[in-house]
Structure formats: structure tokens, C-alpha cells
Amino acid sequence: MRKLINIAFAYMLVGVASGLFFREFTKMNDFPEGGWTQLSVVHTHLLVLGFVVTLLVLLLEKAFNISSHRKLYAWFMGTYHAGVIITAGMQLTHGMLTVLDIESSAMISGIAGLGHMALTAGMILLFIMLRRSVGSTKQTPQEAVAS
Helix, strand or coil: CCHHHHHHHHHHHHHHHHHHHHHHHHCCCCCCEEEEHHHHHHHHHHHHHHHHHHHHHHHHHHHHCCCHHHHHHHHHHHHHHHHHHHHHHHHHHHHHHCCCCCCCCHHHHHHHHHHHHHHHHHHHHHHHHHHHHHHHCCCCCHHHHHC
């Protein structure tokens, strides 16, 4: 569980730093204040998909011991976090190109799509583990009445 706390903390730091980077990078390059760039949502993605979701996984681990499904858990951790990093990295790249007024490549969109696919696969793995964990917990008659 400490690993999940450390991962969430790292996402929080990088998410906040990316918000600061967006503000300073656009100012430094005289980007119009009303102009839109993907840099403006990198911090949101890192904070929600990285920080918040990892904290939710920590709670699910505490409640349902989802890491007991060792292979699925390892696949989830690798796939999901790779998806977050790839997606945010491509948003950062595309956003910087927009601010610098450099035409983007279709390759960036393709790689971002792979990041989104990895996120989706990770979420599916999380729900598979969660279903198996919830299905394996038996309630006593007293717990059933209380719920």
C-alpha cells in the first residue's frame, strides 16, 4: 500500500508542476490568453487519472485486497500507469507544439490513442480484479442484515 501512496504523491507533484509549466510556458512564448492548447489539461489529467485514481485504488486495496490477484494486479499497474504517462506525455508534446506554432504530426495523435487504449485496458483489468474480489468476500448473516 505504501507503493500506491508514493505513486499517488508522485502524480500529485507532477500534476501540479505541469499546471505551473503551462502557465509559465505560455507566458514566456506570448501565447494568447484565450488560445486553447492541450497544455491546459495536462495537469487535470495527471491529477485525476494519476493522483485521484491511484488513491481510489488504494482504498479498493484496503477494502478488497485486489492485489491478491497478483498477475492481474501487475498487469493493471503496468498497463494503466503506462497509459496515463503516454497520454499526458503526448498532450504535453502536442500542447508545446501548439504554443510554439509548430505543426503537429499524426504520429503524436496515434501514440496518444495508444495511451488511451492502455488506460482502457487498465480500467478493464481493475474491474475484473474488483469483481473477483467482491465475489470472493462472503458476508455473515449479521453483515448482510446491516447492509
